[in-house]
Amino acid sequence: MISNRLAILGALLILLAVLIIIFIRMGGKGKTEQEPLSLPPEISQSSDEQQEKRKVVLFYLSEKDALLHPEVREIYAYTSVVQEAKQTLEELLKESQSGYLSPIPPQTKLREIFLTRKGVAYVDFSKDFQVGHPSGSTAEILTIYSIVNSLAYNFKSIKKVFILIEGVEKETLGGHVNLNKPFLPQYSLIAR
Amino acid sequence: MIKVAHSDFSYDYFNTEDSPRLIIDLSQAEEEMREIRNIVIDPGHGGLEVGAKGKFGALEKDITLPISLKLKAIIERNLALRVFLTRDKDTNISLDNRVAIANNNKADLFISIHANSSFRKNATGSETFFLSMDATDEEARRLAYLENSSAALEDRIEGENEDEIKMILWDMAQAAYLQQSSQLAEFIQRELNLLLSTHNRGIKQAPFRVLTGVACPAVLVEVAFLSNPVEEKELLTERFQSRVAQAIYRGLLNFIKLYGQE
Numbered sequence: 502m503i504s505n506r507l508a509i510l511g512a513l514l515i516l517l518a519v520l521i522i523i524f525i526r527m528g529g530k531g532k533t534e535q536e537p538l539s540l541p542p543e544i545s546q547s548s549d550e551q552q553e554k555r556k557v558v559l560f561y562l563s564e565k566d567a568l569l570h571p572e573v574r575e576i577y578a579y580t581s582v583v584q585e586a587k588q589t590l591e592e593l594l595k596e597s598q599s600g601y602l603s604p605i606p607p608q609t610k611l612r613e614i615f616l617t618r619k620g621v622a623y624v625d626f627s628k629d630f631q632v633g634h635p636s637g638s639t640a641e642i643l644t645i646y647s648i649v650n651s652l653a654y655n656f657k658s659i660k661k662v663f664i665l666i667e668g669v670e671k672e673t674l675g676g677h678v679n680l681n682k683p684f685l686p687q688y689s690l691i692a693r
Numbered sequence: 694m695i696k697v698a699h700s701d702f703s704y705d706y707f708n709t710e711d712s713p714r715l716i717i718d719l720s721q722a723e724e725e726m727r728e729i730r731n732i733v734i735d736p737g738h739g740g741l742e743v744g745a746k747g748k749f750g751a752l753e754k755d756i757t758l759p760i761s762l763k764l765k766a767i768i769e770r771n772l773a774l775r776v777f778l779t780r781d782k783d784t785n786i787s788l789d790n791r792v793a794i795a796n797n798n799k800a801d802l803f804i805s806i807h808a809n810s811s812f813r814k815n816a817t818g819s820e821t822f823f824l825s826m827d828a829t830d831e832e833a834r835r836l837a838y839l840e841n842s843s844a845a846l847e848d849r850i851e852g853e854n855e856d857e858i859k860m861i862l863w864d865m866a867q868a869a870y871l872q873q874s875s876q877l878a879e880f881i882q883r884e885l886n887l888l889l890s891t892h893n894r895g896i897k898q899a900p901f902r903v904l905t906g907v908a909c910p911a912v913l914v915e916v917a918f919l920s921n922p923v924e925e926k927e928l929l930t931e932r933f934q935s936r937v938a939q940a941i942y943r944g945l946l947n948f949i950k951l952y953g954q955e
C-alpha cells in the first residue's frame with residue numbers, strides 16, 4: 502500500500518517537474534519573441550508590414566498646468582488587447598521620458614487587467630496605488646484619467662475603465678472620486 | 694459677543710489682525726425663504742482618514758472643520774435656516790453616511806468643504822465642483838426624466854421618510870439637481886474669487902462619491918492647495934479660513950435669492 506502511494510507520488514512529482522520546465526521554456530520564449538499564431542485573429546493588431554511593435558500614447562502630468570500631456574511609447578504588437586493594454590499601463594508606471602510628472606505613486610504595480618465583452622477594462626493595482634497617493638481632488642482626478650485615457654485612447658475595444666486595488670473594489674482613492682463605477686475617458690483634460 | 698436687536702438688519706463682523714480694528718458689516722435682512730430651510734455642511738475627511746497632507750504637516754481634516762464651523766455660525770447669525778454638520782469634531786464618517794445625514798435631514802443645499810492637493814508643488818487656487826455623470830450612464834438616463842420636475846423626486850423622498858431613522862441613500866439622486874448644483878458652484882466660485890486672493894481655477898465637474906447620492910443642489914469646494922507650501926500656510930490662518938467661510942456664505946446667499954423664494 503505504502504509503496505504504491507509512493508510510486509504515484511513519484512510519478513506526480515515527475516509530471517510536475519516536466520510541466521514546470523515546459524512553462525519556463527514557453528515563458529522565456531514569449532518574452533523574446535512574439536507568437537502571432539497562438540492569438541485569436543479578431544483581437545490581434547493587424548498590419549501589412551507585420552511589424553513587431555506599435556506606438557501608444559501615454560498621458561503624464563506637467564509642472565505647468567493641470568492637464569494631461571501625451572507621450573508616445575512603443576509596445577509589442579500582435580498580442581491580445583489585454584496584453585497590449587497591460588504593456589501600455591506598465592509603460593505608464595515607468596517615469597516619463599520627456600520630463601513630465603508621473604500621475605501614479607512610484608511603488609505601484611499592475612496586478613492584472615481583465616476586459617469584459619462590453620468593453621469595460623478592469624485594472625487591478627497593488628495597494629501602493631492608494632497608500633502612496635497624495636489624496637486631494639485634483640491629484641485623484643488626474644491619476645484616474647491618465648489611466649483611463651491611456652487605455653481608451655489607444656484601444657478601441659476599451660470603452661470604460663474600472664479601477665481595483667488588490668483585487669478589490671474601493672469606494673475612493675483618497676476620499677473624493679467614486680471608484681465604484683467604471684470611467685469613460687475625459688479627453689477634455691488633454692493639453693493641446 | 695455682540696447682539697444686534699433689530700430684525701431688519703443682518704450683520705457680520707471681522708477682526709483685523711494687522712491693526713486693532715473691528716469691522717461690523719450691516720446689511721438689509723434677507724427676505725423670507727420658503728424653499729430652502731436646511732443646509733448641510735460637510736467638513737471633508739476626519740478621524741483616521743486625514744485627507745491631503747501639507748509639507749509643514751497640516752492635515753486637510755483639520756482645515757475643513759474650522760471653515761465649516763465658521764460657515765455654520767455665519768449662516769445661523771444671518772439667516773433663519775437650520776444648519777447641520779456631517780461632523781463637528783475629529784471623527785471618521787464614511788462618505789455614504791455623510792450623504793445619509795444630508796438626505797435624512799432633508800437638506801435643501803449641501804456643501805462639502807475640502808483643501809486640495811496635487812502632484813505638482815506649484816498648483817494653486819480655488820475651485821468649486823459639482824457632480825459629473827456619464828451621458829451614456831444607464832442609471833443617469835433612468836433618472837433623467839426627473840431633471841424637469843424635481844418635485845417628483847421630493848415626493849418620493851417624502852414617502853420614504855416616514856421612518857425617521859431610515860437612511861435614504863440614493864445611488865444617483867444628484868442626477869435631478871445638476872443644473873442647480875452648477876449654478877450654486879458658480880455663485881460660490883465667484884465669491885471665492887472676490888474675497889480670496891487665490892488663483893481662480895473655475896467651476897469643474899467630477900464624479901465625486903459624496904455628491905452622487907445627495908438629493909438637493911450640492912457642491913464640493915476646494916479652497917486652496919495644501920501641496921503648495923505658501924497656500925498651506927494661508928490655509929492654517931484663521932483670517933483665511935474666515936474669508937473662505939464668508940465667501941461661501943455670500944455665494945449661498947446669492948443662490949438662495951435666486952431659488953429660495955416664490
Ligand SMILES: [Zn+2]
Pocket residue numbers: 637638676677737738744745753807808
Ligand atoms: Zn478632500
